[in-house]
Amino acid sequence: MAALARQVPEESPVPTARSHGDAAPAHESAAPGLLRFITCGSVDDGKSTLIGRMLYEAGAIPDDQFAALDADSRRFGTQGPRTDFALLVDGLSAEREQGITIDVAYRYFATPRRGFIVADTPGHEQYTRNMATGASSADLAIILIDARKGVLAQTRRHSFIVSLVGVRHVVVAVNKMDLVGWDEAAFGRIVAQYQAATRSLGFASIRFVPVSARDGENVATGSERMPWYRGPALLPLLEAAEVEGRSTGPDGFVMPVQWVNRPDLDFRGYAGTPARGTIRVGDAVLALPSGRRATVGRLIGAAGEASELGQGQAATLVLNGEIDVSRGDVLVAAQAPVPLSREIAARLLWTAERPLAEGGRYLLKLATQSAAARLTRLHRTIQIDGLAPALSRSLAMNGIGVVTLRLDRPVVALPYAQSRELGGFILIDAASNETVAFGFVEAGGSGGAAEPDDLAGSDWERRLRRALARVIGRSGTPERRRRLTGMSWRLVSVAALFAGGLALTGRPDLSAALALGDLALRPLLRRGHGWLWRRSREGALEDGAGI
Amino acid sequence: MIQLSHLQKLEAEAIFIIREVVATCDRPVLLYSIGKDSAVLLHLALKAFYPAKPPFPLLHVDTTWKFREMIAFRDATVERLGLDLIVHVNQAGVAAGVGPFASGSRVHTDVMKTQALKQALDLHGFDAAFGGARRDEEKSRAKERVFSLRSSEHRWDPKNQRPEPWRLFNTRKARGESFRVFPLSNWTERDVWDYVALENIPVVPLYFAAPRPVVRRDGAWIMRDDERMELRPGEALETRMVRFRTLGCYPLTGAVESEAATLPAIIAEMRASRTSERQGRVIDHDGTGSMEQKKQEGYF
Numbered sequence: 001m002a003a004l005a006r007q008v009p010e011e012s013p014v015p016t017a018r019s020h021g022d023a024a025p026a027h028e029s030a031a032p033g034l035l036r037f038i039t040c041g042s043v044d045d046g047k048s049t050l051i052g053r054m055l056y057e058a059g060a061i062p063d064d065q066f067a068a069l070d071a072d073s074r075r076f077g078t079q080g081p082r083t084d085f086a087l088l089v090d091g092l093s094a095e096r097e098q099g100i101t102i103d104v105a106y107r108y109f110a111t112p113r114r115g116f117i118v119a120d121t122p123g124h125e126q127y128t129r130n131m132a133t134g135a136s137s138a139d140l141a142i143i144l145i146d147a148r149k150g151v152l153a154q155t156r157r158h159s160f161i162v163s164l165v166g167v168r169h170v171v172v173a174v175n176k177m178d179l180v181g182w183d184e185a186a187f188g189r190i191v192a193q194y195q196a197a198t199r200s201l202g203f204a205s206i207r208f209v210p211v212s213a214r215d216g217e218n219v220a221t222g223s224e225r226m227p228w229y230r231g232p233a234l235l236p237l238l239e240a241a242e243v244e245g246r247s248t249g250p251d252g253f254v255m256p257v258q259w260v261n262r263p264d265l266d267f268r269g270y271a272g273t274p275a276r277g278t279i280r281v282g283d284a285v286l287a288l289p290s291g292r293r294a295t296v297g298r299l300i301g302a303a304g305e306a307s308e309l310g311q312g313q314a315a316t317l318v319l320n321g322e323i324d325v326s327r328g329d330v331l332v333a334a335q336a337p338v339p340l341s342r343e344i345a346a347r348l349l350w351t352a353e354r355p356l357a358e359g360g361r362y363l364l365k366l367a368t369q370s371a372a373a374r375l376t377r378l379h380r381t382i383q384i385d386g387l388a389p390a391l392s393r394s395l396a397m398n399g400i401g402v403v404t405l406r407l408d409r410p411v412v413a414l415p416y417a418q419s420r421e422l423g424g425f426i427l428i429d430a431a432s433n434e435t436v437a438f439g440f441v442e443a444g445g446s447g448g449a450a451e452p453d454d455l456a457g458s459d460w461e462r463r464l465r466r467a468l469a470r471v472i473g474r475s476g477t478p479e480r481r482r483r484l485t486g487m488s489w490r491l492v493s494v495a496a497l498f499a500g501g502l503a504l505t506g507r508p509d510l511s512a513a514l515a516l517g518d519l520a521l522r523p524l525l526r527r528g529h530g531w532l533w534r535r536s537r538e539g540a541l542e543d544g545a546g547i
Numbered sequence: 548m549i550q551l552s553h554l555q556k557l558e559a560e561a562i563f564i565i566r567e568v569v570a571t572c573d574r575p576v577l578l579y580s581i582g583k584d585s586a587v588l589l590h591l592a593l594k595a596f597y598p599a600k601p602p603f604p605l606l607h608v609d610t611t612w613k614f615r616e617m618i619a620f621r622d623a624t625v626e627r628l629g630l631d632l633i634v635h636v637n638q639a640g641v642a643a644g645v646g647p648f649a650s651g652s653r654v655h656t657d658v659m660k661t662q663a664l665k666q667a668l669d670l671h672g673f674d675a676a677f678g679g680a681r682r683d684e685e686k687s688r689a690k691e692r693v694f695s696l697r698s699s700e701h702r703w704d705p706k707n708q709r710p711e712p713w714r715l716f717n718t719r720k721a722r723g724e725s726f727r728v729f730p731l732s733n734w735t736e737r738d739v740w741d742y743v744a745l746e747n748i749p750v751v752p753l754y755f756a757a758p759r760p761v762v763r764r765d766g767a768w769i770m771r772d773d774e775r776m777e778l779r780p781g782e783a784l785e786t787r788m789v790r791f792r793t794l795g796c797y798p799l800t801g802a803v804e805s806e807a808a809t810l811p812a813i814i815a816e817m818r819a820s821r822t823s824e825r826q827g828r829v830i831d832h833d834g835t836g837s838m839e840q841k842k843q844e845g846y847f
Contacts, residue, residue: 103706105690136713258567259567263598264599
């Protein structure tokens, strides 16, 4: 970090900046870092009440806000003469009037041990997209379950979305224990129910806490009413929760170019935030998709001139050599190139009222890259409640589907499990400008560069596998299944043609010629036919520049 | 991997947001309200485009009732950094004699701030305006997006906001629509002061305690900044050691009694405080949900 703390040159309007590492405020030096978490659960499970209670117990409610809360409780509260803690977070009038949470609210608080950012997310299925938004930046999820109701469809749904966006740690708060007489057996049943329901979701950890948010039992301190529970209360659990860093997989430098900083002829810098890896002055980079090569001549970070910058930092790269780079291009380490894809296999969470349909055209935004996308295939939709796949031709609001998207230009996309920055995207409806889907990149597309399954085995094995993948698609992908289906259909139809010809003419040689002729000529005809059609439809959607 | 501190992450996020606006909008502007949040926002904008200057002007919507020290600080800042500043005053409001004393806080804020802001944005054709608002300031702001879409009439529709997963902002808009963009959304008051201290960012001296002429009115210490403020019967001007936690129009901004005359003292005082930052803002308390209502009408 010391390298960042340099004197900023004279022409700079920026006051001299110091390295932040030297003087991090005291609350950051505590061992566990900031914890971002969400609360989710069904309607009326008491999410907002629980957050309000946590804020209160952590001393994060200033006196004037608490006084206002008392006044609001009498006017809108659902707790009779008691203080209604939910009103601390339900900040919109419509929410207070209806007593529900519509939009995600972010609150910031700290205990002496740790800082927290909590996203309170809506329980109604209608607002699932706001719930998913809150989850997309979270390290941990608190899932509330009403002790009287147990695991509901919405509990499964939220758990699935939490796992979809990559949250690995779950705390299940079994709330309203006061209404089941603080009964240990009721708690035990829900624990077993939840574990069975989420076995396939692959969470790294699941903890269970019996609470009463309204009474503050097991929120900040242990509960005398539930002596049978020996684990920590909710806040101490969160204070101690360990969450690992998010990135896995290879760590070569990748930076989507956000903005070309070119104030005059003397300066041209490429500004962006590295999605992974680090870069040093003198390193060689490739600009994708062009593949042109240059070396880094100068680096500018938030603290001025720098010799090294990495993931998550604001960066400006000045390159030696004139190469043409613009917003949406991606700079990568020359020794660790990444694949480009024109076709993306992904899971979609559909967020628009109008359902998705095969053949639909959208704008895709992935990091700073944008492209026109056509939804070529909806392979299946996922029934969240039972988690079993189902065949369907369309996807309704809040539905989740596995799709293939065809893009009008190649983009850098990595599996979401490897990189949130390069694996998460949104789809936008070009006519209404509405965000219609969140996307999660699955295995790589047709780019042809390294895939995990390509890296194993000897050289010739890899070559063979790659050749095979070119013909019939990658193993385990919908693409391969589709191609295999197509090939077997061709063979069956050729056999049928031969058999039909033989039955009609009685001459095997003629029938064989007919069948083989069909095998050879039909693909040619189809290709020519497809080419003609593409010519007439090309250019229909080139409006990808504005995002 | 380089480990970033909490403030460094917030800083990088804000710079990313500022650059995203410049890359995707035609005519951005930075709403410069002279306070500490604006100071931090401006500092981040300078960093985002270094060594170039920010490719957008500053806009100050002047209600004509700001503290004189704020105006002096504004002019000195623009001069020091060599930036473009547009000052907009709602002349129709001035002509009609609108002011906090003559019209009350609600009308004054609507005419001289909300209407004036809309006038200025329309007049110059700005399609994106940066603001220093933070989600921790107020309940309805906690629900605000980073890229907040406004209709061609500048209205906010809180029930129909675009989702913003990860850091992917949908920056598309129809003709006439505009964005209010809040790069400091995830900052808290404490983060702002920690950052001011860390980066040596100049702020208006009114934030530091000093003996100032104040009068007790409606439960708040109001500083008499010029002779337009007339004393009511029974009121007496007294000199007290006070400072301000937020800055707005002087008749609508309550001071707090304090001895904190340095940044470390301010930060220590804030950490021990049991009241919220905007408590001294008269306009926030015109009724439950009043900030939400102002925002729907086009207030920042």
